[in-house]
Amino acid sequence: xxxxxxxxxxxxxxxxxxxxxxFRAALGRLAAGVVLVTAHDPEHGPRGExxxxxxxxxxxxSLDPPLVMVSVRNDSRMDDLLExxxxxxxxxxxxxxxxxxxxxxxxxxISDRLLFEDIPYERGEAVGAPLVRGALAVxxxxxxxxxxxxxxxxxxxxxxxxTAPATEGGPLTYFxxxxxxxx
Numbered sequence: 001x002x003x004x005x006x007x008x009x010x011x012x013x014x015x016x017x018x019x020x021x022x023f024r025a026a027l028g029r030l031a032a033g034v035v036l037v038t039a040h041d042p043e044h045g046p047r048g049e050x051x052x053x054x055x056x057x058x059x060x061x062s063l064d065p066p067l068v069m070v071s072v073r074n075d076s077r078m079d080d081l082l083e084x085x086x087x088x089x090x091x092x093x094x095x096x097x098x099x100x101x102x103x104x105x106x107x108x109x110i111s112d113r114l115l116f117e118d119i120p121y122e123r124g125e126a127v128g129a130p131l132v133r134g135a136l137a138v139x140x141x142x143x144x145x146x147x148x149x150x151x152x153x154x155x156x157x158x159x160x161x162x163t164a165p166a167t168e169g170g171p172l173t174y175f176x177x178x179x180x181x182x183x
Contacts, residue, residue, distance in 0.1 A: 032056035034101045034172040034179065037070055038129040039081050039088040050130050051112045053078040054105035056174045057152075058090065066159040068141060071152045077112075082155055086143040087127035091135035093172040095181045100132060101172060102179070126160045136171055137164045 035058045042048040057071035068090065072079045082088060093101055103115050121130040126140040141157030170182040 028176045031173050031175040031180075033058065034093045034174050035070075036091045036093060036100060036104055036132055036135075037072075037078060037088060038091070038131070039078065039085055040123075040128045040130075041081050041085060049111075049113055050116050051077055051081050052104045052115060052130070054101045061156060066162070067144065067156055068139065068159055069154055069156045071149070071154055074148075074151050074153055079153055082143060082153075083146070087129065088141050088143070088155075088157065089124050089127055089129035089131055090139045090141065091121075091130075091132035092137040092139075093132070094134060094136050094167055094169045095172050096169055097132065097134065098172055098179045101174075124161065134167055135165070136167055136169075137162065139163075 033056065035055050036052055037055050037058070038050060038052045040048050040050055053072065053076070055070050055072070059069055061067040061069050070090070072082065100119060103119075116130060119130075120133040122133060123129070124131050124138070124140045127142070129140070131138040131140075138161075139159050140161040141159055143155055144158050145156040147154040147156070173180050173182055
């Protein structure tokens with residue numbers, strides 16, 4: 001479907017004409033940092049359960065107040081949890097933590113409880129979610145707003161704590177469908 005606003009303007013294809021493959025290929029050329037988003041589900045089991053999700057759609061929104069945003073797939077376990085649990089955390093993964101990113105990005109994966117078993121982490125004091133040891137930075141957040149955006153929800157969180165531990169190495173990035181090292 002082509003749309004024009006006047007007979008003298010060139011027709012511009014409607015956004016619905018972009019295929020998922022073309023869109024994915026074009027945006028795959030945008031390098032992104034890789035984070036692990038975590039939350040604690042107090043309603044799952046006698047002691048609750050930790051949930052994690054790898055994300056590349058994560059960014060700073062505001063300095064005053066300190067806000068960040070992460071995009072989560074609608075109807076995913078993380079989306080369902082963050083809809084009722086406003087507290088979550090982010091670990092900015094280092095280049096040596098590719099295995100963590102891959103583990104929490106798997107489709108049809110095993111339970112999150114098993115995924116956390118051999119990953120060194122500490123529980124955040126402000127939100128109670130896992131913070132990965134060795135991450136370049138860790139943030140604890142509280143949801144301020146949720147915005148439905150197509151097949152994802154944009155979760156905007158107020159940063160309650162932010163720490164950048166002295167960690168060696170660079171960031172883990174995602175480019176052209178693969179985890180990569182910067183440089």
